[in-house]
Amino acid sequence: MHNARPLPQYLVQRYHGWKATIHAENKAWYRRLAEEGQRPRAMVISCCDSRVHVTSIFGADEGEFFIHRNIAGLVPPYAPDGGNHGTSAAVEYAVTVLKVANLLVVGHSKCGGVRGCHDMCAGLAPQLEEKTSFIGRWMDILRPSYERTQGIGDEDVRLEAMEKDAVLVSIENLMTFPFVRSAVEAEDLALHALWNDIGEGNVEYFDPEKGQFLAV
Known part of the structure; x- marks a missing residue:
């Protein structure tokens, strides 16, 4: 049929x-x-959210960005266990075949995936705890962000903190890929952690020296 x-x-x-x-x-x-x-200058990993349009934000033309999108724009840890790893495959292709010089992980405000992880970890979304929930099992990647942002302000403040920390979790996970770590250490690849405020149109980047996100 x-x-x-x-x-x-x-x-x-x-x-x-x-x-x-x-x-x-x-x-x-x-x-x-x-x-x-194609000879893209950068790879972009961002959320599936229809409000996030990285080519518009950066004025990119066809052929400039190798783009991969998934729920919340996450990168899982390196785990070559024979499963279906679309994100890991995209990263491998970008780094080892296309040899991109920059890899941007872009989070954003009001992210439904991050909100889902928050609610799941808080016991407010039992449906996401089911083993059959693809969303829930994907959002397990973000559990460290839930733990690290507990006690930070009210709910809105915590959710924004989780959105930004989610990007850092993905950067940490990228460094578990041997070919990514090798390229970074050889200074052939630079990783960038970004967060986009959809309503205001602002983009922030993580400054490792100051340990915080700053306006671009």
């Missing part, structure tokens, strides 16, 4: 608009990308 359906009409119209304008005006560039392959 084939369950795939034709595109919604509004997407068809948007495609034809793109093909007639942006693509038509940049045909040579698209052909070059197709023929010469």
